[in-house]
Amino acid sequence: MQGRITEHNFPNRAAIFQPEFEKLLAGAALDTQHVTIEFNREVLRLNDENDCVQVTAHGANGETLTYRAQYVVGADGAHSVCRKHLGLPLNEVDKFDVRHVVIDVVDDIDPSPMALTKMGWRRNFFSMPAPNGRRFEFSLRPDETPEQLLDDDTLRRLFKPWRNYDDLKVIRKIVHTFRSRIVPQLSVGRIFLAGDAAHLMPIFGSQGMNSGARDANNLGWKLAMVIRHGASPALLDTYHEERWEAVLKTIRMATINGKLQKVQSIPMSLLRDLFFGLLRLIPAATRYIREMRYIPKPFLRSSLVRPAHEKGASKQLIGRILPNPGVTVSGQGHLLDEVAGNSFALIGIDTSEGDVGAASALARRFFGNCIIVTQAASSADTDVHVNGQYVRAQVADNRFDGIFETYRGQWLLVRPDRVVAAAGPLSHLQADASAILETMFSEQHSSSHPAPPASDPSPSPVPA
Ligand SMILES: Cc1cc2nc3c(=O)[nH]c(=O)nc-3n(C[C@H](O)[C@H](O)[C@H](O)COP(=O)(O)OP(=O)(O)OC[C@H]3O[C@@H](n4cnc5c(N)ncnc54)[C@H](O)[C@@H]3O)c2cc1C
Numbered sequence: 001m002q003g004r005i006t007e008h009n010f011p012n013r014a015a016i017f018q019p020e021f022e023k024l025l026a027g028a029a030l031d032t033q034h035v036t037i038e039f040n041r042e043v044l045r046l047n048d049e050n051d052c053v054q055v056t057a058h059g060a061n062g063e064t065l066t067y068r069a070q071y072v073v074g075a076d077g078a079h080s081v082c083r084k085h086l087g088l089p090l091n092e093v094d095k096f097d098v099r100h101v102v103i104d105v106v107d108d109i110d111p112s113p114m115a116l117t118k119m120g121w122r123r124n125f126f127s128m129p130a131p132n133g134r135r136f137e138f139s140l141r142p143d144e145t146p147e148q149l150l151d152d153d154t155l156r157r158l159f160k161p162w163r164n165y166d167d168l169k170v171i172r173k174i175v176h177t178f179r180s181r182i183v184p185q186l187s188v189g190r191i192f193l194a195g196d197a198a199h200l201m202p203i204f205g206s207q208g209m210n211s212g213a214r215d216a217n218n219l220g221w222k223l224a225m226v227i228r229h230g231a232s233p234a235l236l237d238t239y240h241e242e243r244w245e246a247v248l249k250t251i252r253m254a255t256i257n258g259k260l261q262k263v264q265s266i267p268m269s270l271l272r273d274l275f276f277g278l279l280r281l282i283p284a285a286t287r288y289i290r291e292m293r294y295i296p297k298p299f300l301r302s303s304l305v306r307p308a309h310e311k312g313a314s315k316q317l318i319g320r321i322l323p324n325p326g327v328t329v330s331g332q333g334h335l336l337d338e339v340a341g342n343s344f345a346l347i348g349i350d351t352s353e354g355d356v357g358a359a360s361a362l363a364r365r366f367f368g369n370c371i372i373v374t375q376a377a378s379s380a381d382t383d384v385h386v387n388g389q390y391v392r393a394q395v396a397d398n399r400f401d402g403i404f405e406t407y408r409g410q411w412l413l414v415r416p417d418r419v420v421a422a423a424g425p426l427s428h429l430q431a432d433a434s435a436i437l438e439t440m441f442s443e444q445h446s447s448s449h450p451a452p453p454a455s456d457p458s459p460s461p462v463p464a
Pocket of ligand 1: 041042043044075076077078079080081102176194195196197203205206207208209210211212
């Protein structure tokens with residue numbers, strides 16, 4: 001897949017082999033030394049108690065295991081036990097119901113990294129690269145059963161224009177159903193839902209796993225703030241506030257995309273093909289589709305994001321994910337994300353040294369880091385300077401050019417999920433930051449679950 005390298009410095013599309021990816025994630029989680037992973041446990045039920053949730057599970061040998069947790073995140077997929085425990089329905093966003101038979105093959109004759117979609121009016125065909133081979137998909141017609149499509153004779157017939165089915169080394173074949181659904185709320189009390197447990201969407205647009213990752217990215221730092229830094233449990237209510245609408249938008253995009261592909265009449269399919277045929281004559285339109293620019297970009301409006309004081313500035317950055325340029329710190333190349341760490345960051349855009357004392361004090365109130373980024377071309381001081389209070393990072397590519405233009409001399413308050421929560425000259429930002437701290441630490445909206453005492457008031461170390 002030829003992904004476009006985005007302002008976040010990663011390709012916007014990449015083919016990922018899920019078992020490998022899960023191994024990497026599990027390894028990274030274990031490396032933090034704060035995580036225990038237990039496999040072969042089947043969660044049977046949850047019980048809400050006053051100050052915790054009790055989780056009962058079956059172990060590998062059928063033994064009963066009990067866990068007590070301050071908070072539970074049910075990321076247990078489409079048939080979630082956690083969702084059933086909460087009694088939350090998976091409401092239909094649309095009556096979309098498309099099924100595909102998916103056939104994974106190793107040692108295929110086509111090693112190309114390109115994906116092919118062949119849309120017809122009776123059936124669609126997909127071929128895409130997969131580790132050591134390819135994945136093929138055929139859509140099912142409404143009157144067909146999974147058994148019919150998994151049958152070797154049917155597959156032999158369907159594969160005829162593409163491959164000799166009997167020559168294929170098939171390692172897996174399965175029928176998947178794609179639906180558009182979402183729960184009405186993402187949490188109840190101490191139990192949260194994330195990923196497919198909370199929402200299902202058609203694969204068209206490839207956003208299912210991505211949406212689950214965004215859920216985790218939004219909820220993770222908030223749980224850490226509550227458990228580790230004594231923030232108010234009301235902070236956790238912003239998980240629903242910030243994610244629900246965003247996921248709904250993504251489901252709608254994937255559904256429209258799926259409906260365009262699902263067309264089942266000759267005139268509609270001709271119209272569709274004519275439309276896309278004409279679009280191909282416009283290079284910008286081709287780019288828009290090939291680079292998947294139709295996927296909604298995260299944009300937050302919530303009590304944890306403060307509108308800009310200056311007209312026009314909000315459009316550019318506030319509520320959006322901060323671009324992630326390469327930077328140089330102490331002569332070493334990094335990504336800005338790595339320098340900012342997993343905490344809040346107060347980022348000065350070519351700001352004066354005079355701000356540093358107040359800015360780092362403010363960053364400490366967020367248990368965060370203070371960073372000044374400079375633009376190589378405009379900064380006389382190209383030396384890297386770390387004094388324990390802040391990091392000076394020199395931007396090494398053009399991903400911050402627009403930001404330097406608009407925000408030079410201003411500060412950005414960036415959340416651990418890299419959403420820009422506020423921006424402005426330090427005097428303005430201090431007021432916005434205080435309002436956000438008030439939302440995070442005020443007990444007045446607090447629901448039934450009391451905050452634990454702050455256990456570690458020291459800021460995370462500033463990486464250098
Ligand atoms: C054919 C296909 C192609 C796709 N392509 C893409 C794509 O290109 N891009 C994309 O972003 N998404 C894609 N998706 C969607 C993506 O696979 C899912 O959205 C994602 O896997 C959901 O992750 P999850 O962790 O929420 O749930 P799951 O992957 O379903 O994981 C849930 C886990 O919970 C465990 N579990 C369930 N119940 C219990 C219990 N009672 N006790 C203990 N454990 C339990 C399960 O064993 C499982 O390990 C695709 C999906 C399909 C079917």
